[in-house]
Amino acid sequence: xxxxxxxxxxxxxxxxxxxxxxxxxxxxxxxxxxxxxxxxxxxxxxxxxxxxxxxxxxxxxxxxxxxxxxxxxxxxxxxxxxxxxxxxxxxxxxxxxxxxxxxxxxxxxxxxxxxxxxxxxxxxxxxxxxxxxxxxxxxxxxxxxxxxxxxxxxxxxxxxxxxxxxxxxxxxxxxxxxxxxxxxxxxxxxxxxxxxxxxxxxxxxxxxxxxxxxxxxxxxxxxxxxxxxxxxxxxxxxxxxxxxxxxxxxxxxxxxxxxxxxxxxxxxxxxxxxxxxxxxxxxxxxxxxxxxxxxxxxxxxxxxxxxxxxxxxxxxxxxxxxxxxxxxxxxxxxxxxxxxxxxxxxx
Amino acid sequence: xxxxxxxxxxxxxxxxxxxxxxxxxxxxxxxxxxxxxxxxxxxxxxxxxxxxxxxxxxxxxxxxxxxxxxxxxxxxxxxxxxxxxxxxxxxxxxxxxxxxxxxxxxxxxxxxxxxxxxxxxxxxxxxxxxxxxxxxxxxxxxxxxxxxxxxxxxxxxxxxxxxxxxxxxxxxxxxxxxxxxxxxxxxxxxxxxxxxxxxxxxxxxxxxxxxxxxxxxxxxxxxxxxxxxxxxxxxxxxxxxxxxxxxxxxxxxxxxxxxxxxxxxxxxxxxxxxxxxxxxxxxxxxxxxxxxxxxxxxxxxxxxxxxxxxxxxxxxxxxxxxxxxxxxxxxxxxxxxxxxxxxxxxx
Numbered sequence: 001x002x003x004x005x006x007x008x009x010x011x012x013x014x015x016x017x018x019x020x021x022x023x024x025x026x027x028x029x030x031x032x033x034x035x036x037x038x039x040x041x042x043x044x045x046x047x048x049x050x051x052x053x054x055x056x057x058x059x060x061x062x063x064x065x066x067x068x069x070x071x072x073x074x075x076x077x078x079x080x081x082x083x084x085x086x087x088x089x090x091x092x093x094x095x096x097x098x099x100x101x102x103x104x105x106x107x108x109x110x111x112x113x114x115x116x117x118x119x120x121x122x123x124x125x126x127x128x129x130x131x132x133x134x135x136x137x138x139x140x141x142x143x144x145x146x147x148x149x150x151x152x153x154x155x156x157x158x159x160x161x162x163x164x165x166x167x168x169x170x171x172x173x174x175x176x177x178x179x180x181x182x183x184x185x186x187x188x189x190x191x192x193x194x195x196x197x198x199x200x201x202x203x204x205x206x207x208x209x210x211x212x213x214x215x216x217x218x219x220x221x222x223x224x225x226x227x228x229x230x231x232x233x234x235x236x237x238x239x240x241x242x243x244x245x246x247x248x249x250x251x252x253x254x255x256x257x258x259x260x261x262x263x264x265x266x267x268x269x270x271x272x273x274x275x276x277x278x279x280x281x282x283x284x285x286x287x288x289x290x291x292x293x294x295x296x297x298x299x300x301x302x303x304x305x306x307x308x309x310x311x312x313x314x315x316x317x318x319x320x321x322x323x324x325x326x327x328x329x330x331x332x333x334x335x336x337x338x339x340x341x342x343x344x345x346x347x
Numbered sequence: 348x349x350x351x352x353x354x355x356x357x358x359x360x361x362x363x364x365x366x367x368x369x370x371x372x373x374x375x376x377x378x379x380x381x382x383x384x385x386x387x388x389x390x391x392x393x394x395x396x397x398x399x400x401x402x403x404x405x406x407x408x409x410x411x412x413x414x415x416x417x418x419x420x421x422x423x424x425x426x427x428x429x430x431x432x433x434x435x436x437x438x439x440x441x442x443x444x445x446x447x448x449x450x451x452x453x454x455x456x457x458x459x460x461x462x463x464x465x466x467x468x469x470x471x472x473x474x475x476x477x478x479x480x481x482x483x484x485x486x487x488x489x490x491x492x493x494x495x496x497x498x499x500x501x502x503x504x505x506x507x508x509x510x511x512x513x514x515x516x517x518x519x520x521x522x523x524x525x526x527x528x529x530x531x532x533x534x535x536x537x538x539x540x541x542x543x544x545x546x547x548x549x550x551x552x553x554x555x556x557x558x559x560x561x562x563x564x565x566x567x568x569x570x571x572x573x574x575x576x577x578x579x580x581x582x583x584x585x586x587x588x589x590x591x592x593x594x595x596x597x598x599x600x601x602x603x604x605x606x607x608x609x610x611x612x613x614x615x616x617x618x619x620x621x622x623x624x625x626x627x628x629x630x631x632x633x634x635x636x637x638x639x640x641x642x643x644x645x646x647x648x649x650x651x652x653x654x655x656x657x658x659x660x661x662x663x664x665x666x667x668x669x670x671x672x673x674x675x676x677x678x679x680x681x682x683x684x685x686x687x688x689x690x691x692x693x694x
Contacts (some may be wrong), residue, residue: 004694005433028397038640058555060477060641082595086657088609106365106599124599130645131637132597132605153404161639250431250479252471258479260433264672264693268615290478292508293385293668294407294430297478309456310433323641325611325673328691344675346611346641347351 036220041342063345155197196293226320243314266323361588383567388689396661410692521555573667590661614669
């Protein structure tokens with residue numbers, strides 16, 4: 001374990017408990033689990049998810065698929081690029097020779113490149129986030145266009161990201177997704193896709209999934225969790241597997257202390273439902289109030305003793321995916337170092 | 348030049364013009380320029396700054412200093428770690444054997460490790476940002492403590508980051524800095540530091556520097572510029588040297604289009620004085636309204652034609668330092684590829 005700060009630490013027991021819990025949830029409901037590995041970008045963690053029973057992997061880019069291809073093939077599972085990816089035919093063909101690939105699409109743009117590659121497609125539908133994905137009433141045209149080029153259509157996928165909100169947001173988003181996915185199922189059946197995969201979900205909505213409709217879940221954050229999930233009530237304190245170990249570098253300005261974590265490790269995700277730029281388990285009322293690249297200025301609970309320069313303080317970042325992408329290594333509670341194998345595979 | 352998106356592009360002519368302009372500004376006023384290289388993390392760009400006349404380099408971490416040590420030594424200049432760094436004696440000694448180093452400090456925490464290493468210190472003073480740095484009335488005690496351990500005191504440094512604001516913020520912050528630096532100079536003189544370096548500045552405040560007080564400037568962003576500097580009026584459109592080349596990946600949701608740049612390249616810096624998460628020179632009224640890791644959802648000017656899936660669109664990020672730290676390579680306008688040599692050197 002390095003003693004230089006800031007660095008990222010993973011509690012392996014908590015990680016494994018999170019992996020087991022989500023797998024059990026899916027198994028008990030008859031839903032297939034295809035974890036999104038952009039969260040951790042780690043071959044070691046992907047193996048643990050596959051060992052627990054995951055039936056495939058989800059990635060965001062072809063570059064991530066290339067990194068995870070060997071492990072997916074070893075376990076005999078496919079990789080879904082859950083993104084309306086612009087695809088280069090040669091690159092895709094090289095990938096499909098290594099592993100089974102399903103490419104996301106919400107337009108016909110890349111159909112010519114996908115045709116003949118051996119890849120199937122999953123069509124993205126918008127279930128309420130209003131980001132990408134077609135409305136269900138435009139699904140049929142894409143299915144026909146794919147079939148006209150002999151591209152296998154595996155089904156549809158959606159990201160109910162509007163479930164990242166306080167109150168009943170997650171339940172509402174899961175219901176939106178179930179309604180749209182059921183309508184998509186009818187379109188797919190009519191279009192000759194007899195047993196479609198209806199893929200959805202994210203960590204906040206997972207518990208609300210309608211298992212009578214959705215056949216596959218793609219959460220990512222659940223394996224590590226973060227301060228966003230804690231604020232949403234999705235993660236308990238004991239579920240937080242990743243922390244940024246930082247040092248107090250300054251107490252010179254009265255009424256605050258400064259950590260060396262900064263935006264370069266904590267990231268700047270700052271949704272309205274989270275107070276501050278991360279959560280400090282050992283000083284739970286302190287607020288990470290201001291963030292620069294190398295400075296996190298923390299406002300302590302009024303009247304509480306200030307830490308001293310040199311003290312170590314662990315911070316749970318707001319958005320774990322962003323933090324992992326900012327480091328090359330994950331330091332584990334059992335003294336190991338796991339590389340972030342797919343860091344920076346943006347394309 | 349890669350044709351995969353998203354990737355980062357640098358216009359070399361614009362870069363060189365920016366480097367020349369800041370160097371000329373400093374030369375004309377008799378101020379030494381010590382550019383902050385955390386902005387670009389690139390040995391190639393540091394060489395261009397040194398070729399233009401920079402008299403030293405600024406870094407944020409010892410890890411960055413290690414990356415830039417050889418080039419600094421080659422040019423016969425020193426490296427300032429402009430941060431209240433916690434220092435390991437062995438590591439610092441290894442560094443000072445390679446290059447002249449000045450370590451920032453705002454407490455005595457690391458004085459024992461610095462003593463005997465061959466490094467000098469610069470004491471951080473707070474000139475109004477209220478982040479780190481001592482108030483000037485506590486400077487004398489630190490100077491005495493350093494001298495008691497035979498640590499050379501080079502002077503003081505400050506970061507007038509409160510100049511990142513609309514209106515007269517930059518001029519006001521530069522004035523705050525000059526007042527505090529002048530007071531610090533008196534303390535340093537009284538403490539036996541006869542010819543102190545008074546180091547300050549950042550890109551927005553640089554033009555307002557009081558050259559009768561401040562002896563050294565440490566701007567970083569000026570070399571590449573970004574949408575924040577444009578919004579502040581510090582950068583003209585023709586000064587923007589770095590863009591994120593992205594592709595339209597979806598137009599499925601009415602009234603918007605989606606780029607593949609996302610927070611993974613654009614970063615999430617979003618000060619109140621900037622509209623949206625980046626600026627699109629070819630579609631200057633469009634707003635990068637919502638950002639996920641791999642999706643930038645853009646709201647076009649009402650009535651303007653939507654781009655098509657597959658179209659290439661360049662985006663100027665809000666904060667260039669964050670963007671550079673998210674990639675391994677910078678693609679240049681003359682067909683080159685420059686490595687981001689110090690990416691991820693967080694400690």
